[in-house]
Amino acid sequence: MDDKKKQELLDAFSEKLTNAVRLYMDGCTRCGTCIDSCHAYQSMPETRYTPVGRAQVVRRLFDRYFKLSGRIAPGMNEAVEFTDEWMQQVLDAAYSCTGCRRCMTVCPFGIDTQQIQGIAKHLVNTAGMTPVVLNMLADMSIAKAETIEDTRENFEQGVKNLEAEVIEKWKSEAGEDAIPIGAQDANVLYVALAGKHSIIPAAAVMNAAKEKWSLSYFEAVNFGAFAGNPAKTKVIARRIIDEATRLNVKEVAICECGTAYRVMKYMTGDHPFKVVSVVELFARYVKEGRIKLDKSKIEGGVTYHDPCQMARNGGIYDEPRYLLEQLTDNFVEMTPTREDNWCCGGGGGLVAMGEKDFRMKSSSVKVDQVKATGAKVLCTACENCHTQLSDLNEHYDVGVKVEFLSELLADALVSE
Amino acid sequence: MVDRILYVITVPMVYLAVVWLVLGVIARIVMVLRAPAHPHTLKIFPERKAAPLVALWESFTMPTVRKSKPRFWVFLMLFHAAFGALILSHLDLLPQISIMPKDSPHMLGWGAVGVAVTISVTYFLLRRFASPVREVSVPADYLLLFLLLLTVLTGDTISWGNSWSEDGFVITKQDFGTYLDGLLHFTFEDPADTLYGSHYVVVAIHIFLANLFMMVLPFSKIMHAFFTVALNRFRRV
Structure with a gap:
């Protein structure tokens, strides 16, 4: 690796050194408390799949370039220089971490491995090693915003084609405009994913609740975040922020996509509108009596x-459970659950990248956890998780039905 | 020659170590303070009421470790509590401070705090040699624990061995108080004049190791002692 490249990587590293990240770099005692908190290590007990093991790949570079001790006695902390070989390890660390932050809940200091792997992803990106598909998807998201006028007609026609299916799910209320687009002063701007499964059930529920809503032109998912590219993350989020501001909506409801929700709610500053997850929105509809649900639709434990x-990482624990309690009398909690729940193994861009072999091997602990519930229906509220859980279901022959929460809700809607 | 070396260790090197420690710690803290603020919240959920207090509680009681690694937590708590007591017991040697009765021949904890630190550090060191912690450890982790272990072992020797004579303590608590008071008032007197007896070499080695510990501290992971509250705050606020 030449000096110019090393300097570029060093500059990229420096960009990520906020006060918190400096503390994460300096504060770790390598006590090992986090080791078995990672689903990947639980499934494949190798040091490289431990949170601290992954963090060390980045921390050893930090020790070399940002600490006096790393320059004077690099061997003491095993400080390393940027090399092509080491960057390969950085790549492996970055994309074997799903950014679930489960390790952060056990660390005595609360060190955020996702931020450390954020450095790794930024370095990988600077070195031009980011998985092609992630950059491509991020670039496509940005290009869509730049060419919106050229694609608007096609998008609107595509959405029009879905309206019949919405009306089929919710016949009594949905009129011709079952999926409104570009509605000024709507209460809710719903930001979906590029797929009808993300639009139809949500549209049915919002129409049943007689909501004044509008569908966003843009997909919610932020591939910039997966690719570890802060600039692209901002641009991708900005499209939605600008649209919501222009339409003067009261709320932006993010579809069932965990990363999209967290980025919009907690990582893009203050907005002139409220950001909610569609799960929160639907729970509110039920609490306010705006929709009624049939409890007999789901067979078996859920x-x-x-x-x-x-x-x-987003604080939405109670709303999905509240909704499921309205849908079934046979809800079974996983063990461990809530903040201790095992990651499905599909986050951090892994699902988008494919990586099926690693995803399946690194998530056997999740499979055991699901099997132990004895449930017939495995429900979730995130696109990545749904894909990963469906793949695990098939790969390990778990025998459950993997469902989006919104689909269960839409199927259980009751006309008054 | 040996006397000269012992004097350098017990007087000038102590000043150097303390100044080095203070400046080093300040420099490290300044580096963090000068870094740009993180652009978004890093908290995890569920949110806690009185989050700053929760961060403080978590810093000093490590409930996350108690939950996931209860045995390790016992030794961690033992170590940190005893280490705190150890610092107090050394300060108590000064004539100006009276935690223990001044006429007591014993240091705070009657030597037990040193033993508690020794036991916990020994556990930490042995734990480092066992998988899977061994695989994530670096040479500095072992050397630091080894340095700490030697420091407390020599401290234990002074506490216990020094007292195992027919006349009780050979070097008394008051003798150590005179030495520390001399350091505090920059008298530059040779402590050999006060801390006489066969244990003086052990005292000098103990001080040498403690000096090394202080000088290494700003470059080591022991900086977590200064960072832990801020770190825990990021998780909660």
Whole structure:
């Protein structure tokens, strides 16, 4: 690796050194408390899959370039220089961590491994090693905003084609405009994913609740965050913020996507509108009596997988449970649950990247956890989790039905 | 020659170590303070009421470790409580401070706090040699624990061995008080004049190791002692 490249990597590293990250770099005692908190290590007990093991890959670079001790006695902390070989380890560390932050709940200092792996992803990005698919998806999201006028007609026609399916789920209320787009002064701007499964059930529920809503032109997911590219993360989030501001909506409801919710709610500053998860919105509809649900629709026990970015990192624990209690009398909690819940193993961009072999091997602990519930239906509220859990279900022949919470709700809607 | 070395260790090197420690710790803290603020919250959920107090509680009682590694937690608590008591017991040697009765021949804790630190550090060291902690440890982790162990072992020797004579303590608590008071008032007197007896070499080695510990501290992970509240605050606020 030449000096110019090393300097670029060093500059990229420096950009990430906020006060918190400096403390994360300096504060770890390598006590090992976090080791078995990672689902990947639980499933594949190798040091490289421990939170501290992954963090050391980054910390050893920090020790070399940002600490006097790393320059005077690099051997003491095993400080390393940027090399092509070491960057390969940085890549492995970055994309074997799902950013679930379960380790943060056991660390005596609360060190946030996701932030440390954020450095790793930024370095990987600077070195031009980011998995092609993540950069491509992030660039496509940005390009869509830049060419919105060219694609608007096609998008609107595509949405129009879905309206019949919405009306089928909710016949009595949905009119011709079952999926409104670009509605000024709406109460809710719903930001979905690029797929009808993310639009139809939510539209049915919002129409049943007689909500004044509008569908966003943009997909919620932020591939910039997965790719560890702060600049792209901002641009991708900005599209939605600008749209919501222009339409003067009261709330932006993020679809069942954990990362999209966390980025919009907690990582993009203050907004002139409120940010909620669609799960929170739907729970409010039920509490306010705006929708009624039929409890007899689901057969067998139902368990719920807390998406890490929505629950541990977003605070949404009670609403999905409240909704499930309205849908079934046979709800079974996972063990461990809530903030201690095992990550499904699909976050951090892994699902988007494919990586099926690693995802399956690194998540056997999740499979054991699901099997132990004895549930027939495995419900979640995140696209990544749903894909990963579906893959695990198939790979390990778990025998559950993996469902989105919104789909269960839409199927259980009752006309008055 | 040996006398000269012992004098350098017990007087000038102590000043150097203390100044080094203070400046080093300040420099490290300044580096963190000068870094840009993190652009978004890092808290985890569920949110806690009185989050800053929770952060303080978590810093000093480590409930997350108690939950996931209860045996390790017992030794951690033993170590930190005893280490705190050890600092107090050394300060108590000064004539100006009276935690223990001044006429008592014993240090605070009657030597037990040193033993508690020794036991816990020995556990930490042995734990480092066992998998899976061994695989995530670096040379500095072992050397630091080894340095700490030697320091407390020599301290234990002074506490216990020094007292195992027919006349009780060979070097008394008051003798150590005179030495520390001399350091405090920059008298530059040779402590050999006060701390006489066969244990003086052990005292000098103990002071040498403690000096090394203080000088290494700003460059070591022991800085977590200064960072832990801030770190826990990020998790909660």
